[in-house]
Amino acid sequence: MSYQTSNYGSGSSNWGGSGYQDCVNQCIASYGGMSGGGSYQATATSGSYGSSGNGATHTVIVAPTKGVFRFMPFATNASVGDTIEFHWGADNHTVTKSSELLPCNKSAEAPVFASGEQNENFVFRQVVNDTNPTFYYCGTPTHCEKGMFGVINPQMATPGSPTSLGGMMSSMAANDSDLSAYAAYSQNVTANNDVAAAWGTNFEMANMPEWSRSLMATNVLFTRATFGMNPDTINADGSSNLASVATTPLMIPMDISGALNAAAASTAASTPVANAAAAAATTSASAAPSTTAKPSSAMALASPKMLVGVVVVLATIFAL
Ligand SMILES: [Cu+2]
Known part of the structure; x- marks a missing residue:
């Protein structure tokens, strides 16, 4: 190449x-x-989905504040058994598994994961099953095209x-x-x-x-x-x-x-x-x-x- x-x-x-x-x-x-452009304050969760693994927990913030279409951090290194804990900082975003080749398309490759549309203070947990690069994105229309995607184990x-x-x-x-x-x-x-x-x-x-x-x-x-x-x-x-x-x-x-x-x-x-x-x-x-x-x-x-x-x-x- x-x-x-x-x-x-x-x-x-x-x-x-x-x-x-x-x-x-x-x-x-x-x-x-x-x-800066604002602040993010973790509060009591408004709801959650997913269980935790036996390893470490890594926090990823989903849209830290309104209008910021990012995952923070963009990339997370994690071991098998670790848990990625996604915390929503704003309304109307998803965490949906994608692929490196198609970072804004829902992946069909098992194990898939998709949080569905969630709002501020929601928590979505995903246990890491392997150390291959795993991409995810926000499925709300136009967000991924503005850059709202991230990766586990880049x-x-x-x-x-x-x-x-x-x-x-x-x-x-x-x-x-x-x-x-x-x-x-x-x-x-x-x-x-x-x-x-x-x-x-x-x-x-x-x-x-x-x-x-x-x-x-x-x-x-x-x-x-x-x-x-x-x-x-x-x-x-x-x-x-x-x-x-x-x-x-x-x-x-x-x-x-x-x-x-x-x-x-x-x-x-x-x-x-x-x-x-x-x-x-x-x-x-x-x-x-x-x-x-x-x-x-x-x-x-x-x-x-x-x-x-x-x-x-x-x-x-x-x-x-
Ligand atoms: Cu979004």
């Missing part, structure tokens, strides 16, 4: 090579500090492999300005947490359908950001520890749309700044609709120099 990486840096000839550090600083300023790549998430990230981000912008946000909120910042880098993506890869990357970035904002919830080995959410609300980071909106507001607010490059970039960005370039929210919001900075930072981080 071969994977196209030649698109990396496409368009960079328009970005110029100067002002890199200004760009990085402005990116950080634009995405703010630790601003396949791991050889560190540094070109088909690992880290190996593909810079080329994906170079071709997806929204992903690039969200990576900058996630990077910012994990700045002091190396384990969170590197979480998922070695996930294998070779078998994932191409359309799902940027969604998987976004899921990883969301999980990293959540760990970054709640350092007590990640262990040194990268496993999650969500036991504390029984007593302490979990801070939920902004999802990708929220991060892009915040960047837009910040960019608008900082327009008068005495920075010729930024001002020029703002002008060209506001003229973007008249160009033939495909409209993209982040492209319209961020200056080209900001983007090249983000991509360079990404290339550094994900090359690890």
